Amino acid sequence: MTESSPRRFNEQAADALQNVELQQALNHMRAGFVQRRREAIDRLPEFEGLRDESQAIKNHTLDHLDLYLEAFEKKVTEQGGRVHWAKNAEEARRIVLEICRAVDARTVTKGKSMIGEEIHLNAFLERNDIKPIETDLGEYIIQLRNEMPSHIIAPAIHVNKKRVAESFREHHTKLPADRTLESRVDILAEARSELRGRFVAAEVGITGANFLIAETGTSVIVTNEGNGDLTQTLPQVHVVLASLEKVVPTLEDATTLLRVLARSATGQEMSVYTTFSSGPRRPDDPDGPEEYHVVLLDNGRSALYGTDFQEIFRCIRCGACLNHCPVYGAIGGHAYGSVYPGPIGKVLSPALMGIDNAGNLPNASSFCGRCQEVCPMRIPLPKMMRHWREVEFDRKLNTVRARWTLGLWAFFVRRPGLYRIATRLAVGLLSRCARRRGHFRTLPAAGDWTRHRNLPAPQGGTFQDRWRKKRLDR
Amino acid sequence: MNSREAILGALRTNLRRAADGGEGAKTVMKRLTTHAQNLIPMRGQRDLSARVALFEDYAVDAASTVARVASTEDVPAAVAKFLRAHNLPTKLVRAPDPRLDAIPWRRQRILTLEARPATENDAVAVTGAFGAVAETGTLVLTSGNTSPTTLNFLPETHIVILWADQIDPDYESQWTRLRARYGEGMMPRTVNLVTGPSRSADIEQTLQLGAHGPRRLHIVIVDV
Numbered sequence: 147m148t149e150s151s152p153r154r155f156n157e158q159a160a161d162a163l164q165n166v167e168l169q170q171a172l173n174h175m176r177a178g179f180v181q182r183r184r185e186a187i188d189r190l191p192e193f194e195g196l197r198d199e200s201q202a203i204k205n206h207t208l209d210h211l212d213l214y215l216e217a218f219e220k221k222v223t224e225q226g227g228r229v230h231w232a233k234n235a236e237e238a239r240r241i242v243l244e245i246c247r248a249v250d251a252r253t254v255t256k257g258k259s260m261i262g263e264e265i266h267l268n269a270f271l272e273r274n275d276i277k278p279i280e281t282d283l284g285e286y287i288i289q290l291r292n293e294m295p296s297h298i299i300a301p302a303i304h305v306n307k308k309r310v311a312e313s314f315r316e317h318h319t320k321l322p323a324d325r326t327l328e329s330r331v332d333i334l335a336e337a338r339s340e341l342r343g344r345f346v347a348a349e350v351g352i353t354g355a356n357f358l359i360a361e362t363g364t365s366v367i368v369t370n371e372g373n374g375d376l377t378q379t380l381p382q383v384h385v386v387l388a389s390l391e392k393v394v395p396t397l398e399d400a401t402t403l404l405r406v407l408a409r410s411a412t413g414q415e416m417s418v419y420t421t422f423s424s425g426p427r428r429p430d431d432p433d434g435p436e437e438y439h440v441v442l443l444d445n446g447r448s449a450l451y452g453t454d455f456q457e458i459f460r461c462i463r464c465g466a467c468l469n470h471c472p473v474y475g476a477i478g479g480h481a482y483g484s485v486y487p488g489p490i491g492k493v494l495s496p497a498l499m500g501i502d503n504a505g506n507l508p509n510a511s512s513f514c515g516r517c518q519e520v521c522p523m524r525i526p527l528p529k530m531m532r533h534w535r536e537v538e539f540d541r542k543l544n545t546v547r548a549r550w551t552l553g554l555w556a557f558f559v560r561r562p563g564l565y566r567i568a569t570r571l572a573v574g575l576l577s578r579c580a581r582r583r584g585h586f587r588t589l590p591a592a593g594d595w596t597r598h599r600n601l602p603a604p605q606g607g608t609f610q611d612r613w614r615k616k617r618l619d620r
Numbered sequence: 621m622n623s624r625e626a627i628l629g630a631l632r633t634n635l636r637r638a639a640d641g642g643e644g645a646k647t648v649m650k651r652l653t654t655h656a657q658n659l660i661p662m663r664g665q666r667d668l669s670a671r672v673a674l675f676e677d678y679a680v681d682a683a684s685t686v687a688r689v690a691s692t693e694d695v696p697a698a699v700a701k702f703l704r705a706h707n708l709p710t711k712l713v714r715a716p717d718p719r720l721d722a723i724p725w726r727r728q729r730i731l732t733l734e735a736r737p738a739t740e741n742d743a744v745a746v747t748g749a750f751g752a753v754a755e756t757g758t759l760v761l762t763s764g765n766t767s768p769t770t771l772n773f774l775p776e777t778h779i780v781i782l783w784a785d786q787i788d789p790d791y792e793s794q795w796t797r798l799r800a801r802y803g804e805g806m807m808p809r810t811v812n813l814v815t816g817p818s819r820s821a822d823i824e825q826t827l828q829l830g831a832h833g834p835r836r837l838h839i840v841i842v843d844v
Contacts, residue, residue, distance in 0.1 A: 171824070178825050192661045199658045206651075212631040213641060213648040221805065231624040283831060284822035300822065307823050330823045338832060345832075346740055361652050362807045372818040372833020375773045379810070390627070395648070396655040397795045404791075405661070412821075415678060416756040419833065420813040427809050430765040432716075433737045434809050444627045452634035 150294075150483035152495060155506035162477040168304050172478055175303055179469035182413025183520070189415075196405050201524050203399045204460040207391075211451065214360045214393045215442065221363025225425030227438035235265035238443050242267060242352070242385060245439055246276050249383055251349035257367060257374035258282040259354030260298060260463060261387040261443055263485045264498070267352075278352075279344045281373035283337055290317050296479030296487065299411050299465040304478050307333060341373070351377035351435070355388040356462065357403065358440070361396040364424040365440060368407065368417045375421055384423065384435040389443050391459035403462055406522040411464040446498050454533060458493055460523035467517035467527060473510055482507060489517035493530040501534060505543045508534035566610060573604040653804075657792050664755035664789035671754040672841060675787045678757025682816030683829060684837045691842065695781055696728040698840050699746065703731075706836065708777055713738050714746040717766045720781065737768035738775055745771040745834075746779045751794050752787045756815055759839070760794050763810035772812055778834040785844045 150158050162168055187193045207214055219229040232238035238261075246254060254271060256262060256278055268278045268289065280289040284302035288295055290313040295301030302310070311327040318340055326332055353374050357366040365386045367374045378384040394400050408414040427434030450456060468474045468488035479487035484495040484504060492511060496504040508531040517527045538544055539552065558565040580586055580603030588596050595601050606612060621629070631637075637644060664674060676686045687698045703710055714720055716735040725733055738745055750762040759780055763769045772778060788794055791813070802808060818833030829835055 174825055190661060190663070192659055195659050196661075203658070209635060210644050210648050212628050212635060212637055213644055215628065215631075217648065217652060225807075231622075231627050233623045233626055237623060281832065282822070283820045287822065300825065302822050303825065310823055330826055330828050333823055334820060334828045334831060338830065341832065342740055360648075361655060362805055364807055370818070371820045371831035372773050373831065375769070375812065376832055379769050379773065390631075395651045397798075398655050398657050398792060401791045401795070402658040414815075415682070416758055416813070416815040418682070418814065418816050418819060420815075422807060422811040422813075424807040424809060428764070431763055431809055432765060432768045433770045434763060442627070444623075444630075448627050448630035448634065450634075451631055452636065 150480055152483040152499070152504040152507050155481065155483060155510060158481040158483055159477045159510070162481040167306055167309070168478050171304050171306060172475055175297075175300070175469070176475050179413070179465075183410060183466060183469070184413075186409040186413040186415065190405075190409065193406070193409065196402060197522050197524065200403050200406050200462075200522060201460060203394060203402060204391075204523060207394055207399075208451070208456055208459050211390060211393065214395060215390060217360040218358055218363055218393050221360065222425065222438070222440055223363075225363055225438075227363065227425040227440065230439060230441045232441055232443045232445075234445050235443070238265045238387070238441050238445075239267060239270045241441050242387075243271070243274055243276075245383060245385055245437075246271070246350050249349050249437075251276055251383075253277045253279060253344065253348045254350045254352055255345055255348040255377045255381065256280050256285070257351070257353035257369065257377040258285050258301070259352065259387045260295075260485065261354055261389055262352065263295060264445065265387075265443065267387075279341070279348070281341055281345065281371075281377050282369070283334070283371060283373070286337060286341065287313060290314070294480065294485065297465060297468055298463050298486065298488075298490075304480065345376040345380050348377075348381045350383045350385060351379075351381040352385045352387060353378050355386050355392050355440075356407070357400045358388055358393040359395075359397060359400050359422070360393055362422075362424055364397075364422045366400060366404075366420065366422050368404070368420050370412075370414075370418045372419055375419055378421075378423060379434055382435060383437040383439070384426070386423070386438075386440045387443065388440060389445070390447050391461075407462055407464055410466040410520070410522040450497055455493075455497055455530065457525055458490075458497065458530065460525055461490055461494075462523060463490075464522060466520040466522065470516045470520045472512060472514060472516070482510070489527045489531075490525075493525075493527055493534065496534050496537075501537050501541065502543060505538050508532075508538065566608070569608045570611070573608050577603050577605055579603070655795075660790050660792055661755060664753065666754070666789070668785065668787075671787050671789060672784050675752055675754040675757050676841070678755070679816070679839055680757070682757055683819070684757065684816050684839055686839045686841060688841050688843065692723055693727075695723050695840055695842065696725050696731060699779060700728040700730055702779065702838050702840075703744065706777070709743045712744045712746050712779075713742040713771065713775065715748060715767050715771055717748045719748050719783075720746065723781070738770040738773075740774055742775045744777040744779065745775040746781065747771050749780050749782050749786060750811075751797060752782055753789075753791050753794060753813075754787050755790050758791075759812075759814040761812040761814060762798075762808045764808055769810045769812065772814065773833045776830065776834055777836045777838070778817075779838045779840065781840050781842065783842045783844055787841075 287302040297303045355365040426438040474488040492507040585600040751760045817837040820831035
């Protein structure tokens with residue numbers, strides 16, 4: 147397993163910048179997702195209106211979450227399914243294990259689930275002699291490579307086809323060693339035939355949920371491959387993993403959210419398969435699972451309701467914030483060292499892991515604001531990162547140097563007269579020192595900058611002086 | 621205290637809920653029973669013939685193929701033609717759907733059909749649909765004794781017979797039909813919204829058709 151951690155963000159980010167294959171993959175990604183999203187939105191004049199409504203639907207649901215969860219549970223139970231409540235990852239894993247043991251499961255197929263990643267389910271099942279098989283192609287690839295997903299909707303975005311072929315040759319040992327495995331077509335065909343048998347053999351199928359619907363006791367998954375559907379149709383037992391905030395009131399509300407989800411994520415009008423599951427197979431159904439379980443995971447979330455962080459639970463995991471983030475685009479997902487990478491992870495991970503364990507993440511941002519701009523749910527991600535930075539400072543978690551610098555800066559900005567004098571002095575001094583060249587090659591205390599590039603010297607006075615002069619001129 | 625009570629208790633405290641649910645409980649009950657419609661895009665709001673054309677456009681954009689036939693009588697020939705064009709087997713598995721029973725399959729002697737759920741050995745499935753949505757070229761498929769879900773996913777080729785008047789402007793119209801058929805708050809075990817054949821872009825962000833579900837989705841629209 148690649149042992150990365152938010153604590154080592156700086157080293158991991160530096161490594162990512164040097165990784166040629168990763169950089170090629172990221173270049174490719176940026177263009178695709180951004181452009182396709184733009185085109186899809188341009189085709190739908192009502193998109194901004196749908197965003198407003200989606201935001202209102204989620205705000206309403208989150209404000210009444212306890213009541214909607216109870217309504218959801220009642221409806222699932224009425225249809226012969228069962229809802230399990232898990233306070234933390236350990237409890238969720240134990241519930242899944244008990245369900246698997248009850249049917250003597252040896253293999254479990256899995257549709258893509260970020261909750262599965264969050265509770266580290268695969269490693270746990272393996273320790274208990276149950277073989278988990280990821281069936282989303284991207285998830286399958288990273289399972290073979292023993293990695294975490296590097297993107298919430300494109301988990302293997304960092305892997306090129308040559309590396310995929312290497313993993314397949316290493317793991318699919320029953321196939322002839324001299325087979326052709328050059329093109330993406332070959333690779334996909336091999337994945338399809340390898341996994342087909344697994345779908346049929348598994349006793350339990352585990353999926354995530356994009357939405358839960360309180361009105362009908364339904365879980366909804368959205369996929370393009372159809373792997374989630376085979377996972378939840380063929381085995382005897384279907385287990386849904388979901389966090390509390392996935393519930394929405396009605397079919398109509400889920401529909402509104404679906405209209406912004408695929409367009410924001412991949413730029414599709416609609417993902418290929420949007421599947422609504424309610425309870426186990428009915429008495430006269432010729433196929434489908436005999437048991438239906440929903441595991442609702444809290445894992446620290448309930449404590450954040452009623453606080454400024456409640457807004458993060460509007461997230462529908464479309465990945466648009468990752469696709470548009472200059473930091474994610476430069477370093478990819480693994481450098482963050484947390485299950486949820488990119489802007490959403492910078493806010494969510496400190497909440498779930500504790501700020502002491504994830505302190506670097508809210509700092510990994512240039513505050514350009516694109517994440518908030520493209521977020522279909524208009525989550526104020528930069529504001530929330532800033533909030534974590536404040537918590538970090540209050541709890542004295544930053545480095546001594548960062549605290550000292552911030553303290554010094556705070557001292558001056560609270561005294562505007564002194565600040566003006568000090569900045570004038572500094573600007574004057576710096577521009578005099580660099581008069582001939584106009585830039586510095588080295589400067590004390592600015593080594594992190596000048597190691598990579600020259601530091602331009604200030605010219606023409608402080609910002610405040612220039613601003614005042616400009617106003618007078620007008 | 622069990623986990624259910626602990627989680628709900630924490631939510632109730634943090635959301636400042638009254639002990640009996642208060643006003644919130646009434647608001648929630650009302651929202652669930654009225655299931656009001658939200659903003660619906662204008663795109664699908666057209667008369668039937670324009671709707672069918674829009675459905676066809678979006679279905680084709682999503683890599684489905686579409687054939688139009690004048691009547692139910694013409695379906696077998698359209699299916700045989702599609703199979704021939706793609707060099708596909710003529711042994712088909714089909715849904716035990718009364719609407720499909722009524723199709724004169726024998727007119728195409730080359731076709732053999734078995735009505736049952738699919739297994740992993742079946743190559744081509746033929747099903748009906750609960751309905752369809754013009755807005756995005758989406759099929760609505762429901763599970764039930766006349767429509768096994770495995771037919772929608774296991775075979776490499778899925779052929780759907782759709783009657784033109786099943787094509788609604790939007791998803792909301794389909795939910796209204798679902799409630800009329802199954803009752804308020806009730807759903808069949810599975811409702812699949814299907815927009816095109818299976819695909820994956822997980823290898824180098826490049827789209828490939830036929831990941832785990834069908835490689836081909838062919839829709840035969842019967843005019844009414």
